[in-house]
Every structure is written in C-alpha cells, then in structure tokens.
Amino acid sequence: MSEAGVIHDIGYQRYSGPRLGRLALQQALYVHGLRSAFGLGRSAKAKIFPWLVFGIMLLVAVIVAAVRAVGGESILSYTSFADQMSFLIIFFVAIVAPQLVSRDLRAGTLPLYFSRPLRAADYVSAKYAAMVSAIWLLLGVPQFVMFLGAAFTTEDGFKGVWNEIGDLLPGWGYSLLWALMFAGISLLIASFTGKQAFAAGGIVAVMLMTTPIVGVLASLPNTTANSLAGLASPVFLIAGVGEWLRGTGGMELDLGRFGPIYGIEAVCLIAACLLLLLARYRKVASL
Amino acid sequence: MSTVAMITARGLFGRRRALLLLPLPLLLIGLAAICRAYGVSPDMWGNAVIYSLGLAVVLPVVALIVGTGVLGSEIDDGTIVHILTKPLPRRDIILAKYAVAASVTAVVSAVPLFVAGILAGSVKLGAALAAASVVGALAYSALFLLFSLLSRRPVLLGLVYILVWEGLLGNFVSGTKSLSVGQYVVTIADKISPTNILASSVGLTTAIVMSAIFTILGTLAAINRLGSFSLAGETS
Numbered sequence: 001m002s003e004a005g006v007i008h009d010i011g012y013q014r015y016s017g018p019r020l021g022r023l024a025l026q027q028a029l030y031v032h033g034l035r036s037a038f039g040l041g042r043s044a045k046a047k048i049f050p051w052l053v054f055g056i057m058l059l060v061a062v063i064v065a066a067v068r069a070v071g072g073e074s075i076l077s078y079t080s081f082a083d084q085m086s087f088l089i090i091f092f093v094a095i096v097a098p099q100l101v102s103r104d105l106r107a108g109t110l111p112l113y114f115s116r117p118l119r120a121a122d123y124v125s126a127k128y129a130a131m132v133s134a135i136w137l138l139l140g141v142p143q144f145v146m147f148l149g150a151a152f153t154t155e156d157g158f159k160g161v162w163n164e165i166g167d168l169l170p171g172w173g174y175s176l177l178w179a180l181m182f183a184g185i186s187l188l189i190a191s192f193t194g195k196q197a198f199a200a201g202g203i204v205a206v207m208l209m210t211t212p213i214v215g216v217l218a219s220l221p222n223t224t225a226n227s228l229a230g231l232a233s234p235v236f237l238i239a240g241v242g243e244w245l246r247g248t249g250g251m252e253l254d255l256g257r258f259g260p261i262y263g264i265e266a267v268c269l270i271a272a273c274l275l276l277l278l279a280r281y282r283k284v285a286s287l
Numbered sequence: 288m289s290t291v292a293m294i295t296a297r298g299l300f301g302r303r304r305a306l307l308l309l310p311l312p313l314l315l316i317g318l319a320a321i322c323r324a325y326g327v328s329p330d331m332w333g334n335a336v337i338y339s340l341g342l343a344v345v346l347p348v349v350a351l352i353v354g355t356g357v358l359g360s361e362i363d364d365g366t367i368v369h370i371l372t373k374p375l376p377r378r379d380i381i382l383a384k385y386a387v388a389a390s391v392t393a394v395v396s397a398v399p400l401f402v403a404g405i406l407a408g409s410v411k412l413g414a415a416l417a418a419a420s421v422v423g424a425l426a427y428s429a430l431f432l433l434f435s436l437l438s439r440r441p442v443l444l445g446l447v448y449i450l451v452w453e454g455l456l457g458n459f460v461s462g463t464k465s466l467s468v469g470q471y472v473v474t475i476a477d478k479i480s481p482t483n484i485l486a487s488s489v490g491l492t493t494a495i496v497m498s499a500i501f502t503i504l505g506t507l508a509a510i511n512r513l514g515s516f517s518l519a520g521e522t523s
Contacts, residue, residue, distance in 0.1 A: 049443050056451075087450045095443055197359060197442040201352045202307075204446055208344045209311055215335030216318050220325055 033130025061142030065149020078171025097186035098199035105194035120281035131183035139175035184273030291383040312399035319403040333484035354431030393424035419476035429505030436512040
C-alpha cells in the first residue's frame with residue numbers, strides 16, 4: 001500500500017487529472033476581477049455603487065444620443081465624453097481598485113494565491129487587465145450607445161454610418177488610454193492598504209489634489225510652465241496626450257511644442273505603476 | 288467620555304497613520320508659497336489654490352477620511368462592540384467621536400487655509416478662510432459620521448456626496464448648491480472678507496443656518512442610529 005517516499009498514506013485519493021497552468025490561473029483571476037468590479041456574484045449591496053456610476057454614464061449617453069436624434073446636433077463628442085465624466089471615472093476607480101486588491105490583503109488570500117504556481121507578475125497582470133477592462137467597458141458601452149443613436153438617425157445612408165465609426169474608434173482608443181492610466185495609478189495606491197475605506201479615500205485624494213496644481217502652473221508667467229502644466233495631473237495628462245495625437249482637444253490645454261513629452265510621460269507613468277505594483281507583490285510573494 | 292475620545296484619537300493617529308493627513312495641507316501651503324514667490328497676482332492663482340484645492344478638495348476629503356475613520360473603521364473591524372458594551376450612553380459615544388473628528392478636521396484644514404489666505408491677501412482673508420473651514424469641518428464631520436452609521440460603505444457614500452452631489456451636479460444644476468456644505472463654506476468666507484477669489488452663491492443667513500442644521504441634525508440622527516445599532520455578522 002505505502003509507496004516509497006511517503007511517510008503516511010492514509011488513503012486519500014490522489015488527483016491525477018490534468019493540471020491547469022499559470023495561464024488558467026490568470027484567466028480565472030481576470031474573470032473573477034472583472035465580475036467583482038461590477039459586483040456580479042456578490043450581494044446586492046456590492047452592486048449599488050458600480051451600477052450607480054454605470055447608470056449615470058449610460059443616462060448621459062442616452063440623453064446625448066436623443067438630442068442628436070432630435071436636433072441633429074452633437075452636444076458631446078466621443079472623446080469629450082470621457083473628459084466630462086472624469087469625476088465619475090475617479091469615483092469608479094475608487095470603488096473598484098480597493099475591491100480588486102485591498103480585499104485580498106484584508107482577507108489574507110494572497111498567501112493562498114501564491115502557494116499555487118502563480119507568480120507576482122501573473123497576479124498583477126490579471127488584476128490590471130480586469131481593472132482596465134472594467135474602466136473601458138464603463139466608457140466604451142455609453143460611447144457605443146451614443147454611436148447607435150447617431151448611426152440610426154444619420155441621413156447620409158451608409159456613408160454617414162461609416163463617418164460615425166471613424167469618430168467612434170478614436171473615442172474608444174481614448175477610453176482605453178483612460179483605462180490604462182487610471183487602472184495603474186489606482187491599483188498601486190490600493191495595494192498599499194488592506195482597508196477599502198482608506199484605499200478609496202487615498203485614490204480620490206491623489207486624483208483630486210493633482211488637478212488644482214495644473215490650474216496654478218497654468219497661471220504662472222512662464223509659457224513653458226503653462227505648456228507643461230498638464231503633466232501634473234493624470235486627468236490633464238490624458239487630455240494632453242489626446243490633444244497631441246489628434247491635434248485638437250476638449251480641455252483648454254496649450255501644449256505648444258511639448259506634445260511628445262505628454263506621450264512619453266503617459267507611457268512612463270503607466271510603466272512605473274506596473275513596475276511598482278510588481279515590486280510590491282514580490283515581497284508578498286516571497287512570504 | 289474622555290476615554291472614548293482618547294481611544295478614537297489614538298486610532299486616528301496611532302502608528303504612522305497621522306502622516307497620511309500631512310500631504311494635502313502641505314501641498315496647499317506649498318503651492319500658495321510658489322505662486323507668491325513668483326509674484327503672480329492672487330487674482331490669478333487664488334481661485335485654483337484656495338477654492339479648487341483648499342475648500343473643494345482638502346476640506347471635504349480630510350473630513351471624509353477622518354469622519355468615517357472615527358466610527359466606520361471600528362464598525363468595520365468589529366471593535367465597536369467593546370465600546371458599545373460599556374455602561375455609557377450611546378449619545379456620549381457619538382459626541383466624543385464627533386468632537387474628535389470635527390476638531391481634527393478643523394485643525395488640519397483651517398491652519399493651511401489660514402496660511403494660504405495670508406499669502407493670497409491679508410490676515411483678514413486668512414482668518415475668514417479659517418473660520419469658514421471650521422464651520423465646514425463641523426458640518427462635514429456630522430454628515431460623514433452619520434454616513435458611517437447608515438451604510439457599511441461610508442467612504443463611498445461620502446464620495447457620492449462630494450464628487451457627484453457637490454462636484455458634478457453642482458456644476459450643472461444650480462439647485463443643489465443650496466444643499467451643499469461646500470457652498471456654505473465659500474459664502475461664509477466670502478462674506479467675512481470679500482475678494483475676487485471666491486464667489487458666493489447663497490445668502491449668508493442661509494449658509495449659517497443650514498450649516499447649523501447639517502451639524503445638529505447629523506449628530507442627532509447619528510445618536511439615533513447608534514441607539515438602535517445592531518451588529519451584523521458577515522460583511523458582503
């Protein structure tokens with residue numbers, strides 16, 4: 001009965017089926033993260049806040065689409081939709097990021113996760129991907145509603161729809177930029193505390209307190225400082241990148257010749273957030 | 288009662304947690320000092336620093352973190368049981384916690400605003416801002432203390448109030464202004480020391496009366512809620 005190398009065999013059945021690797025673990029974490037971002041699979045109370053935000057965004061999109069259908073005039077373009085909704089996006093990341101990472105710290109599930117073949121990089125990438133998807137859905141679905149409203153009421157036939165698609169795709173790309181940036185920053189802040197309340201407060205504090213810095217820098221008597229003002233705040237940084245890539249922008253930012261700097265900082269900031277997250281979970285992983 | 292206040296204060300400032308409250312006031316003073324050093328006219332930067340950062344962010348966010356931290360974190364941890372089982376009237380528990388929350392918020396927000404006010408104009412402006420932010424701290428703390436008894440997610444509820452009610456709706460729907468603490472604070476500061484920096488939108492009497500109503504009703508409702516507080520087992 002007893003095999004070599006086994007001290008006690010008390011007769012439990014061995015698992016001999018296929019072992020799913022790191023990819024499956026990552027996928028499972030991603031799906032779980034995306035579901036819990038919207039409170040799916042959890043109590044009704046956990047659904048209130050994410051769906052409140054999503055509902056408001058959808059309502060605004062429906063109003064914009066309706067105005068477009070009746071008056072034929074676009075009051076909000078796809079890209080300025082994200083800019084106008086920045087408060088709600090900040091609120092949404094303050095709900096979701098603590099949900100994704102702080103709960104794991106609080107409930108002590110991290111040692112369980114890392115006792116599997118899961119590495120820190122897998123954990124971070126799964127959570128980051130889930131967060132990016134959640135923010136992108138939050139922006140992309142209302143934008144799609146706006147697109148439907150515009151496409152069904154266009155008077156130019158197929159050409160009009162094609163033009164709308166041409167407007168929608170950059171809008172979706174811009175939303176992805178928002179998602180990449182906000183997911184990185186908010187996950188990083190949330191990963192430092194197990195208390196969801198503190199994490200949410202910290203995220204909002206960082207996002208909100210950086211915005212007035214832009215206003216201050218923009219009022220300094222120095223054109224270089226004015227052009228670089230947007231670098232101080234994530235919201236304006238994204239707007240600056242959008243402006244640089246498209247040539248025009250919704251927010252009154254005067255980039256001057258510093259457009260590429262906005263692009264470089266955006267990429268560096270996202271990369272830095274991910275690296276810091278990795279470094280932060282290195283330590284937990286080796287516990 | 289003083290013991291409850293002491294324990295609450297220790298819970299807020301214990302270990303290095305107090306350091307988390309430092310960056311916001313320091314940023315406020317730092318920005319004001321930079322602008323002053325560059326010799327920019329206060330009309331240019333005053334609104335961004337004093338209103339957009341000081342009154343619209345530092346005051347409510349500090350009040351939110353502190354106001355929900357004094358009671359909400361104890362409910363979250365379950366240590367509220369230890370206080371509730373002591374032979375203390377629940378009124379005293381709320382009053383002690385409210386006193387700690389309001390005074391900490393008042394100090395953390397009024398001091399940097401006072402300094403920023405001096406840098407932006409005169410001592411009178413600084414004093415006006417400090418007085419207004421003390422009133423704001425009283426009203427906000429009562430509100431957020433109540434939130435931590437109404438919901439298991441007081442911070443998110445408070446954020447709905449700050450971001451959606453005062454931030455988003457305040458820009459589009461002017462009716463919400465008469466029901467937002469932020470506007471009362473601006474009005475009080477503006478009426479004590481009129482400048483171009485702040486633009487008040489409600490009357491002074493309304494502001495003072497409504498702040499008092501927020502404070503008193505919030506505290507009374509919190510006492511009432513804690514009186515019938517039941518311990519729930521599982522968090523969702």
